[in-house]
Amino acid sequence: MKRYLILIFLISIVFTQTYENELKPPRGYPNYTFLKWSVKLGFLDLVDLEPEIPDSIIIIEDIVYKETVQRSLMLDIYKSKILTESAPVIIFIHGGSWTKGDKEDYLIYCLAFAQKGFVTASLSYRFSQETIFPAAVEDVICAIRWIKANGSEYGIDSSKVALVGGSAGGHLAMMAAYSADELYFSSGCDDSDISTGVQAIVNLYGPTDLTTDFAIAQEATKYFLGETYDKNPEIFVKASPLTYISPGDPPTLTMHGSIDKVVPIYQGDVLDKILKQNGVTHEYHRLQGWPHTMDATVPVNEYVQNVMTNFFKKWLNGD
Template sequence: MNETFLKISYALGFLDLVDTEPSVPEGIQEFKNIEYKKVDSLSLQLDIYKPRDLKSPAPVLIFIHGGAWRSGQRSDYLPYLIDYANKGYVTATISYRLVKDAPYPAAVQDVNCAIRWIMKHGSDYGMDVTKMALVGGSAGAHLALLVGYGGDMELFSDHCSLDSASADIKAIVDLYGPTDFTTSYARESYQVKDFLNASFEENPDIYKAASPRTYISPDVPPTLIFQGTIDGLVPVSQSDSLAVWLSNAGVPHEYHRLKGWPHTMDLAVKVNEYCQYYMDRFFEKYLVH
């Protein structure tokens, strides 16, 4: 059960869904199609949203879209981008290479490069780049966790000509993201196999290297987790395990395990409002103060 389930529930009158194509309000300034990297003829771009009345540099929320590493677009997070710009943050959303363009670790390298672009140029857009958080859903959450936990690994850097220090990510929001590719779920997933360009039997090491859990230590950023218990794409066990590993490592975290909700559950207004309520408090704790 996934986005289709939610849309059927909406059609039957059971749920209100988030408007996924909201208009940008007058009070928000939009900067679109900013190129942060070029790979051959492929231009990788990001969009930025900031309050027009911003008086001083604001914390930064970087959104990473999902789509099983094979689809999706950076505009998918427009509702969150506008909502959080309205709350006083500067928000950004990034594109990265999909499987059709290049397999792992290309997407991870792109996200890392986008973050470093923001670190270098963010002050031009009112960003306080000492206060950055990553937010991702599904495959985007996987990339957020991988970069947030293991971003300094040489494997995840492609030296994208941005002279910048290591990214100091203060917090991560993980919306139903996969966390361990060595489990049976990932070994049997054609999406994971396509992303890694290998089966587990062919290259078990790459399955471990591409798993956020591999890089968990007491020093990784505080993490906020949201997961539905009937997610048919990313098993709830992936988030259950992440919460345990973070606890064992002494990493500050919160885990919201939403009973009876599927993948992409935050398309439902009820869940989206719930998630934003706890995201607001999480950002207040780890970014604002």
């Protein structure tokens, strides 16, 4: 009987989503059980993480943007072959609990937005097992500076830069953007005279406050910081994006699922609150009934891409 009721519910979701507007959030699920069965029964499709590369896109791979003791850090650049003028750049930062992931993880986004007329880039950064905070933040900042300094070679308008990150990548994107030009995070970069300021941020379910009881208890947090809260609470404050928010910060788009167990929805809620208090232009899309990495599903990914497209048209293209 229980499976029958789940099946009826899942069919109703599919029917509803078929007719939903592209800018209306796709209907979510009551809990992980329903979500799991939806995938298992084929009612919820997952995105292809290795999409075919269109002939219309040029990819410049493995560009070294920073040399470190641990390894060479690289980025990939994607652009349309028919791009004739310099274009805004969208920099993607992958997630993975600060311990794993690859610059190819956001291939689906890099290709999609390159086809829309943007230049896109995706970067690698150092993990917790290689070196601790603030190294990963420094790496992202160095990548921003490198792209701004060398952008003209790749058809990039360096005055129009956006950051996009998911989960740990969202955290790094916010840290880099909200702490722009802070000396604390400027170590190891060439082109140190170039501002790290950006024009827009997209945060996909990234942690914003590492001082909550939940965040403090996570092994990934302690590994990333190289400290425990009882021994060094100040480092948890320094590593929280909320610490650096101030009036005048760049427009921010946040998308977070209400049943996220990895980065609880509170992290998105408190970001929304602090951005409002500081008068920062922002959008908060709180997707009911969706989990962590919700954009790995086709309906959410399509929704995220549509919302991001409108956001970038407004804040990068000035539409």
